[in-house]
Structure formats: structure tokens, C-alpha cells
Amino acid sequence: MASEGRRPLVAGNWKMNGLLSSVPTVEAIRDGLSPALADKIDVLICPPATLISSCVAAVYGSVVAIGGQNLHARPSGAFTGSISAEMFADLGATYVIVGHSERRAYHYETDDGVHAKALGARRAGLRGIICVGETMEERQQGRALDIVRAQLAIGLPKGATGADTVIAYEPVWAIGSGRTPTATEIAEVHASLREMLDKLVGEEAHKIRILYGGSVKPSNARELMAVENVDGALVGGASLVAEDFLGICRAYEG
Template identity: 40%
Template sequence: MSPTTSIALVARSQGNIYTLSFVPKSHLFYCYASDQQAIAKEAGRRIGTVREQACTLIFFIGGHKDASTVSAWAVSVIDFAFIFLFVCKSCFFLSEMGRKFFVGGNWKCNGTTEDVKKIVATLNAGELPSTDIVEVVVSPPFVFLTTVKSELRPEIQVAAQNCWVKKGGAFTGEVSAEMLANLGVPWVILGHSERRALLSETNEFVGDKVAYALSQGLKVIACVGETLEQREAGTTMEVVAAQTKAIADKISSWDNVVLAYEPVWAIGTGKVASPAQAQEVHAGLRKWFEENISAEVSATTRIIYGGSVSGSNCKELAGQPDVDGFLVGGASLKPEFIDIIKAAEVK
């Protein structure tokens, strides 16, 4: 293969189907010059996970390595320019992208075996966007976890709604992180405001729980959010920053954490935060990450919104740049949960 026929991996759209395909470099030039936005959107948002962006680079350079003649190794100025542009593009993707939309369904303390069967049947029959676009996790009560896990379509994962703060033992009524890991439950919700308020879970206790769950290989949906009084007092950012800091103080990596911003006044009340209100706090949390943890954690950590999300308000919320998904309560028990998952397509 000569340098002039080097090929690259780019994203192409076929209706709603996004695939990766190999194209001649000449087409790539055309694409880069004329279709840059489409490639950025498709490769970055639809397909462009960090790993796939890396593939783009590797394959592009790999075209030269396949060369059989010495002249093929004489990489032209324009080749270098392309490689440079791809590096820049990939760096851009690394900083801006890689936050796959996340939709969690928190069933809370609801359901009978019959209800669970119905919800699972609805989810199994639903037409969902591809797993390249959205990550879906449902969180049934402990007693239904294994049934739901075994009966649900494999692309939907499960989460526990809580776990014990440290290694299991003489803690009547508790479920340990290692038990969840042993059952193959990948996710756990921690720090939900209902537990903070009703069971007096403090910021520090939640931080300890998150750290222990991560140490056992679980991924964590960590919840933060202010009460109505705190919002009215103008302390929203102070409150959510303190809750986030208590977690940050106990963990060394945010790789396996999704942060759920759930204003307490919006939970189960039908009073959803406006898209602007949600965006303001999400952007504030991202800024907090940048100033207190790192630019990378700020760019890559998913911050999802929870509180009266429904089929009718989800698209507008999903349209906000820093809203990376939802943690849904009541509506996750209903067929409209499918519509909420589909809001990922707005991104």
C-alpha cells in the first residue's frame, strides 16, 4: 500500500445506523475539508469513544506501516498534516467527549414479583438506542436483583440501591459490597437523599461507602442535591460541592463514578428543575471538579440529573450541554422510561 492510498477509519451515517468504514485518504481529505462537522458529530458523539478515536489514529498511521516499498515510508508533508490534525481532533474528543449518556432507573421500595415481570417485559420489548449511545442501568430492590439481572436483556445492567459501608459481618439487615460483586451486580446507588434524610447518612458516611464499594469493584451512582430551604437560602452550590468533596476526599479515581445531581425539592414532587437550573448546577459541579480534582475528571465524569424526570421533560433536559443523563424514580416503573432512554438521541 503506497502513501497515496493510505486509509483511515471514519464514521459514516446510514440513516440512523452509524458504522465505521475505511475510506481512501483522498476521500478523507474531502471529508475533513467539507464534512468536518458531521465527522466530529458522528465519530465523536455516536461512535467516538476514546478507544475508537485511538483506533482512528492507529489505523491511519498503520496504512503507512503496511507499505512494501521504501518510497511508501516517505511520508509527505500533507500526511504529517493529516496525522497532526487527527491528533488535535483526538485530543479534542478526549477533552469534550467520552461521556456516554447514562439513564438509571431507581425503582426504590416498589414492586411485587408481578410488577417486576411487567417492567422487565416492557424493557425487553422496547426499542432502545444502541449501547454506543446510551448506558442503561435499572435498580430494583435487593430481593429482585438476581431475577431482574437474569431476565433482563443483556444490554441493560442492574444496580443495587445501597450497600454497607465496609466489609460484611455482624451487621443485621445490611448487604455488603462484596456480596453484590459476588452476584455480578455491577452498580450501586449511594448517597440518595432519601437515605441521607430518613436514615441520617452524613456526607462522610456516604464518602466512606463510595470508597468501599469502589474498592470491591462496584461502579457507583453517587447522589448529591440540595433541599428547598438550601436552594432558597442561595446555598445550592455550597451544599452539592460539600457532598461531592466528602466523596472526593475518600477516593482516588472518579473513573467508575457517575454523579447524580438530584435536588431534593424535585424528587417525587412533579416539580422538575428547569433545564437552565439543572445546567447551572451541573456546570458548577464540572467547574468544581476542574478546580479541585483535575481537568480530565471534569471533562469525563458523567453528571446526571434526577428529580421528576418524565417522558415529556426529558428531551429538553438532555439538550443541556452538561446533563449527561438521568436518574429516574417514578417514571422508571412505567413504559415512558423507554422514551426517557431515547432522550439520549438528543445528544
């Protein structure tokens, strides 16, 4: 449940999915947001880098924002195949995901690397969505709070603000698995992250949004978005289907 002053954000991460033929999905999301709902929430789609330019054009003049899924920390250089924050900004993107668990697991990204990338996002004027989350083994060991707090403490740049930073809690074991933590478990983690933000950035902590991600779908979105300190969602597979993603956005209707 987003507190006063923190506008909810519903973000879709398309991961390595989508071709030019997928752009109509973004257009359907754009057209499916009622004016009343568009006044209440921020909406973001993070398509593959190959589609950013086309998606930016598709949502021009609407409330839907477009973001990247990953970035190189440096602004330019001899880094074949990499994309900098400045390149994303040049295409019209306004957000970028940093440190998603799949990047950590499959590309061995570290908390220090996440920190560097978050600084890169801020340098280019992008809002960095810094991801944190524990594995099932870490949760069963009772280490979930310690893990996410440590990830946040290292990954969050000094001086982070609500204008340049979003946090996303995604329990690794819930992503794409169909399993979702209980509302009590989510509330506990989000409260702990909020407390950690308060220690790290002081009063600005109350302006930084904390999203929940991990098997969010229309059928559970209203319950999940009502949890204390949940300021929106980072949606995976459901964001690939316009009506499903809109169904999650509509958790904020009424």
C-alpha cells in the same frame, strides 16, 4: 448534553417498589430498546435488593445493567440486615446508588458516610452513583451551589475516575414532587459540579458523568438531557413503567 467521550446513562431507581411479578417490567425495558439506541446509551435499573438476582437473569446478554440502591461500607461483619458491595457484585450487579437524599433524610446518612460507602463500592468493583442535592430552603437561601459542592467534596473518594464513579444531582425538592428546576438552574449546578470535579480529580473530571434526577419524565426528558453537562438521568417513579422509562431513554434518539 453529554460531551464527547461521556456516554449517556439513563438509570432507574425503583426505591421500595417491586415484587417478583415486576420482573417483566425489566424484560419489557430490555426488549424495548432499539439496537440503534442501545449503541448510544447505557441503561441501568436499580430494583430492591430482593429482585437483583432475578433482574440480572432477566437482562443477561443485553445492554441493560442492574444495580443496588444502597450498601454497607464494610465488606462483611455483624451488621444485621445490611448488604455489602461484595454481595451485590456476587449477584451480578455492576452499580450501586450512594447517598440518595432519602437515605440522608430518613436514615441520617452523612457526607462522611457517603464517602465510606463510595469507597466500599469501588473496593468491590462496582460503579458508585454518588447523589448530591439541596432542599428548597437551601435553594431559597441562595446556598444550592455551596451545598452540592460541599457534598461532593466530602463524599467523592480520592482518585475517583469515570470508570468507577457517577455523580447524580437531584434537588431534594424536585424528587417525586412534579416540580422541575429550569434548564438554566440545572445547567448552573452541573457546571459548578464539573468545576468542582476538576479541582478534585483533575483531567479525570471530564470522564465522570453527571446525571440529573428529579421528576424526569418522557415529556421533559429531551429538554433536560439537552442541558450542558447533563450526561443522563436518574429516574424515580417513571422507571416503574416500562414505556415511560423507555420514553426517557428515547430522548437520545435522532
